Structures are given as C-alpha cells and as structure tokens.
Amino acid sequence: MGISYGRSIARGVLAYARIERRWQVFVEELNVLDLQRGNLPDGVIVHGSKTNAVELLAHYHIPAVNVSGMQPLSDVPSVLPYDEKIGRLGAEHFLERGFRHFGFWGIFGHGYSTRRQQGFTAAIEEAGYPCAVWQGSSTVIEADRQADRAARIDWIRNAPRPIGIMACNDGRARSVYTSAMEAGLRVPDEVAILGVDNDELHCETAGLSLSSIDICLETIGFVAAEMLEARMNGEPAATRPTLVAPKAVVVRQSTDVLAVPDTEVAAALRFIRESATRGIGVDDVANATALSRRMLERRFRQVVGRTLHDEIRRVQLDKVCMLLNSTDMDLRRIALACGLRSASYLSAVFHSGMRITPSAYRRQFRAS
Structure with missing residues (x-):
C-alpha cells in the first residue's frame, strides 16, 4: 500500500472535514516522540502498522480508526476494503x-x-x-x-x-x-x-x-472520519471491521481482450485494438487475416457476439470517453485522435452509441 493509497483516503477524510467544519486535519507521520512529549491529537486515522505508536494512542486514550489492511491492529476499529x-x-x-x-x-x-x-x-x-x-x-x-x-x-x-x-x-x-x-x-x-x-x-x-x-478509497476515508467523530464523542468502538465494497473494474x-481459440478472430481483435483509432474499416480488418471478409464476419460474430463494425466502434468510443474524461481537448481534436472524420460525426456516433452527447458526458463525469 503506497502513497497514492493514503492520499486517496485522505481526500475522503477532508471531504468529511469540510462538512464537519470544526476539524483541523493534519496529514503526517505519527511521531512517537511527539506523543511522549504531550503533543496529543483529539483523534487519529491510522494508515500503517507501527505497533508502538498504536500502543501509545491507547495509553493516552486517544480515539483511533485504522484504514490499513496489512495487519490487524488489536483494539482499534477499522474501515477497510472488502x-x-x-x-x-x-x-x-x-x-x-x-x-x-x-x-x-x-x-x-x-x-x-x-x-x-x-x-x-x-x-x-x-x-x-x-x-x-x-x-x-x-x-x-x-x-x-x-x-x-x-x-x-x-x-x-x-x-x-x-x-x-x-x-x-x-x-x-x-x-x-x-x-x-x-x-x-x-x-x-x-x-x-x-x-x-x-x-x-x-x-x-x-x-x-x-x-x-x-x-x-475516498469512501473509506469518509467513513473512517465518521467513525472517528463517533469515537471522539464517546461512542463505543465497533468490534468488527467496516468493509467497503469495490466499485468496478x-x-x-x-x-481489453477476449481469450478466444480461433486464431483468425484473435488476429482481427488484435488489429482492431491497435488500429481502430486510425480510421480503419471492415475491409482493413479482413485484410489483416487469412480469411475472406464474409467468412471473418461470420466467425467473428459467432465468437465475439458483435460485428466487426461494432467492435471498431466500441474501441473508438472507449478512447473518446477516455479523452473526454482525462483531457480538455475539443471535439475536433478528439475526433482526429480516435479515427472519426469530424467533430459533428463524432457527436452523432457518440450519441448513437452512448445515448448522451459528448459534452453532457464530460460534464456528468466531472460532476461525479
């Protein structure tokens, strides 16, 4: 569990702190010497497994919540991934x-x-x-x-x-x-x-x-902050970890592959994945295999459950979604990067496949 893990949890804690408003949040190493010198926080969310520090928290009766799944911490309630x-x-x-x-x-x-x-x-x-x-x-x-x-x-x-x-x-x-x-x-x-x-x-x-x-992870941080607030208000600690279910893959x-036994279908899938955003068509895919277009289309549908054209579109739209989510590129530049000939054509294809406009999709993603 690395720095990114802890920072993502910290963002959830800060989201709770913005609601609570009375909290001052410090993201730093739990220093044993500071505790021994009397620099005592009101509560601690623990991400780590320093047993001596955790024992000192208990000694000074400082409420704590654990968010690290590496090792169990006795007598410390936990919020963990499921x-x-x-x-x-x-x-x-x-x-x-x-x-x-x-x-x-x-x-x-x-x-x-x-x-x-x-x-x-x-x-x-x-x-x-x-x-x-x-x-x-x-x-x-x-x-x-x-x-x-x-x-x-x-x-x-x-x-x-x-x-x-x-x-x-x-x-x-x-x-x-x-x-x-x-x-x-x-x-x-x-x-x-x-x-x-x-x-x-x-x-x-x-x-x-x-x-x-x-x-x-941000949800884990938020729930841990809620639990810490309850502990600081004198509520008893949970005896079992609170488990947060994963969101999705x-x-x-x-x-981004199907494990298929048909080598020609596998070759077509590979070619589409590597070339769809260059504006290829079904004939280009067929030319990358040893089959005729008609034979390839039949076997591809049998194995994959989609047409060659649908698979090209799927790969193109996946990249459109990625660029809408992760960049500020305008639709013209996104269209060129995804093998679609114009911004208006991208919009039509996107709305047909996703049932939402590209602009609305970008706003919806960023709002969430």
Whole structure:
C-alpha cells in the first residue's frame, strides 16, 4: 500500500472535514516522540502498522480508526476494503472474457493480499478451474530482489497461455507487466493483467495502460472520519471491521481482450485494438487475416457476439470517453485522435452509441 493509497483516503477524510467544519486535519507521520512529549491529537486515522505508536494512542486514550489492511491492529476499529469481494470481482472480470487459465500475484505476509487471493481463487475454483499463485516478497535487499525477479520471469514464461493474472495491487500489477515483457510475452493477448487500487500513476505509466479495480478509497476515508467523530464523542468502538465494497473494474488495455481459440478472430481483435483509432474499416480488418471478409464476419460474430463494425466502434468510443474524461481537448481534436472524420460525426456516433452527447458526458463525469 503506497502513497497514492493514503492520499486517496485522505481526500475522503477532508471531504468529511469540510462538512464537519470544526476539524483541523493534519496529514503526517505519527511521531512517537511527539506523543511522549504531550503533543496529543483529539483523534487519529491510522494508515500503517507501527505497533508502538498504536500502543501509545491507547495509553493516552486517544480515539483511533485504522484504514490499513496489512495487519490487524488489536483494539482499534477499522474501515477497510472488502478484500474478498475485490478478489471475486477480479475473477468475474477474467471469466467474462473467456479465460481458462488464471494466476494471482500477491505479497507474502500482507493481510489484504491474502484476503484478495482467497476471494479470487475461490471464485475461479467454483467456476471449475485451477488457479496458480505467486507470493513475492517486499524485501529491499538487492540480492533478494534480483532472485525474486528471476523467479517471477521463470514463473510467467512457463505459465499456460492465454492467462489472466490478478495482482494484489497496482504496484504488483506493474511487476507482472514487466515480467511478461522480459519473458517476451504479449500483453494482453498472452498475459492479461488486472491490478487493484486504480492508482493512475501506476496504471497509465507502465508502457501499456493497466486495468484496475476501483476500491472506493475516498469512501473509506469518509467513513473512517465518521467513525472517528463517533469515537471522539464517546461512542463505543465497533468490534468488527467496516468493509467497503469495490466499485468496478476500470478497463484499460491490459485486459481489453477476449481469450478466444480461433486464431483468425484473435488476429482481427488484435488489429482492431491497435488500429481502430486510425480510421480503419471492415475491409482493413479482413485484410489483416487469412480469411475472406464474409467468412471473418461470420466467425467473428459467432465468437465475439458483435460485428466487426461494432467492435471498431466500441474501441473508438472507449478512447473518446477516455479523452473526454482525462483531457480538455475539443471535439475536433478528439475526433482526429480516435479515427472519426469530424467533430459533428463524432457527436452523432457518440450519441448513437452512448445515448448522451459528448459534452453532457464530460460534464456528468466531472460532476461525479
């Protein structure tokens, strides 16, 4: 769990503080010496596992709420991601895409990783498939890191393919991607990768954008702040963790694939994914395979459940949505970037497919 995780939770705490108005919020390291010197806060939201600091909070009767899922903190109420559901959501994502080989990459000794693995493997096994598990270390010793790296590459090179691999968080998902690249494998065609946390820094800078599960970190921060307010008002602590369910899978390039046995259909899907935003047509897709247009269209519909034209449009609209959400580009520039010939044509295609105008979609996304 990294800096982005804590900052996302802090934004939820600040959202609560803006409503409460009486709070002063400090985002800083819990300093044991400060506590010993009498610099006591009214309450603390704990993200970490420094046992001595937590014991001092109890000693000074300072109300606290824990938001870290790495290790349980005794006598401290917790607000946590619903890790088992996160794992199950990841399994459903791969099963819906037709995968038959599955893996989970975790971190040894981290509680949240174990719980996500349990949810993932349970759902995969209930569907009738085995799941391979890789438990890496979080060591900072260079020799151990190099040995771990070599073992990861060997593991992924020898895994059955195509394989869907869920990682316990986005940092570990980047490790899966790097290992796949070093093993000479294609992502997502041979190795599809799904992370957790939806940390955009990790997900958008890997060389290929990584799909991830949005686990509502700001909601966790808000709920933790509500709980802390209740504790500071003398209400008893909850005996069981409050669990916040994940929101959804944010689909990016690393899982934007169907695991299909038909090699020509797979080639068509790959060509569309790589070229749709260059303004290609159905004939271009057929020319990228060894089939006639008519034969390809028939087999594509049988396997994918959509027409070639619909799949081209789907990929184009996915990029339109991404640019509307993440940039201030005008519609003309977005149209050119997505293989659509004009702003007016983009608007017509977008409204037909999404039942909303591009401008309204952008406003709606930013309002949320």
